[in-house]
Amino acid sequence: MKENKDKIKDKIKNKDKAILDDNKLIKEGFITVIAGPCAIESWEQIDLIAGIVKDFGLNFIRGGAYKPRTSPYSFQGLEHKGLEYLSKIGKKYGLKTVTEVTDAETVEEVAKFVDVLQIGTRNMSNFALLKKVGKVAHETGKSVILKRGWASTIKEWLLAVEYITSAGGTEVVLCERGIRTFEPYTRFTLDLSAVPVIKKLSKLPIIIDPSHAVGQSDLVIPMSRAAIAVGADGLIVEIHNEPEKALCDGQQALDTHQTKEMLEQVEYMAKFFGKKIR
Ligand code: PEP
Numbered sequence: 001m002k003e004n005k006d007k008i009k010d011k012i013k014n015k016d017k018a019i020l021d022d023n024k025l026i027k028e029g030f031i032t033v034i035a036g037p038c039a040i041e042s043w044e045q046i047d048l049i050a051g052i053v054k055d056f057g058l059n060f061i062r063g064g065a066y067k068p069r070t071s072p073y074s075f076q077g078l079e080h081k082g083l084e085y086l087s088k089i090g091k092k093y094g095l096k097t098v099t100e101v102t103d104a105e106t107v108e109e110v111a112k113f114v115d116v117l118q119i120g121t122r123n124m125s126n127f128a129l130l131k132k133v134g135k136v137a138h139e140t141g142k143s144v145i146l147k148r149g150w151a152s153t154i155k156e157w158l159l160a161v162e163y164i165t166s167a168g169g170t171e172v173v174l175c176e177r178g179i180r181t182f183e184p185y186t187r188f189t190l191d192l193s194a195v196p197v198i199k200k201l202s203k204l205p206i207i208i209d210p211s212h213a214v215g216q217s218d219l220v221i222p223m224s225r226a227a228i229a230v231g232a233d234g235l236i237v238e239i240h241n242e243p244e245k246a247l248c249d250g251q252q253a254l255d256t257h258q259t260k261e262m263l264e265q266v267e268y269m270a271k272f273f274g275k276k277i278r
């Protein structure tokens with residue numbers, strides 16, 4: 001009788017753990033693929049793309065509301081309205097939401113609307129932002145994606161993590177998104193060696209952003225495949241229902257057909273490690 005009770009207790013515990021794992025970005029035995037547009041442009045756009053993400057069986061959608069653009073004349077994002085749309089979309093489709101937080105003043109506001117806080121490459125060394133994100137993530141249980149600064153070393157990147165975690169425990173996932181080299185053909189140079197190096201130096205999960213690294217949609221698929229081969233825990237990829245009309249980074253966004261192809265290839269690679277896509 002007691003044995004039975006213990007078994008039931010264990011079952012409940014494991015179920016809780018599964019629920020917890022599902023809320024986290026990285027889950028044992030799975031490759032997490034986060035997909036979505038560079039920027040949220042309108043309700044119709046994010047609604048259509050969320051439908052695509054859901055149809056492919058994925059669980060996480062990305063979408064920028066506050067966009068840190070290199071040029072002040074480029075589209076800067078829908079800001080607060082974008083957060084509202086993303087939050088509504090997450091509920092409508094049962095998707096977890098990921099968006100970038102660009103300054104310390106808006107961290108609390110962003111955390112009210114999304115599940116995962118992303119820190120972009122331009123802000124990896126913004127220590128005030130890192131500390132604030134760490135504090136808010138700890139208080140709210142949100143996960144954090146920390147992108148590598150495009151001119152930062154792996155050591156600097158790992159120290160930046162500690163600014164986030166020193167406020168308390170939270171899930172921090174590193175994201176390699178390309179570094180600046182002398183090669184101008186691709187937007188940046190994807191440093192895939194960062195994956196095994198991070199695995200060697202830390203216990204942190206690491207995902208790859210092939211989109212911002214290569215900057216051209218046809219190159220995103222082979223680099224996604226390579227990311228899994230080298231041991232990445234997941235991907236964050238820009239997709240769009242109409243890339244040619246995108247207000248931001250359309251040239252690197254996968255259309256629906258390319259998204260399907262990318263996922264098929266990633267699934268094939270994941271199987272090699274006995275993993276599934278989520
Ligand atoms: C993004 O993911 O929307 C983005 C701006 O990426 P990065 O910070 O890597 O340039």
Ligand code: MN
Nearest residue numbers: 038238248249
């Ligand atoms: Mn982008």
